[in-house]
Amino acid sequence: MLVTIGIVLLVLWLFGFIIFPVAGVLIHILLVVAVIVILLRFIRGK
Numbered sequence: 001m002l003v004t005i006g007i008v009l010l011v012l013w014l015f016g017f018i019i020f021p022v023a024g025v026l027i028h029i030l031l032v033v034a035v036i037v038i039l040l041r042f043i044r045g046k
Contacts, residue, residue: 002042009035 009031016027 002038005038006035009038 013028013031016031
């Protein structure tokens with residue numbers, strides 16, 4: 001489940017990098033925050 005979410009976030013990140021270079025900055029920040037939250041939840045075992 002988490003691997004799937006991570007892959008989807010990575011693909012969205014790449015699309016943001018290619019398609020929306022200006023608006024992509026906000027998208028990248030939100031994706032980084034989302035990945036950090038997912039990693040923290042995974043590490044804590046919840």
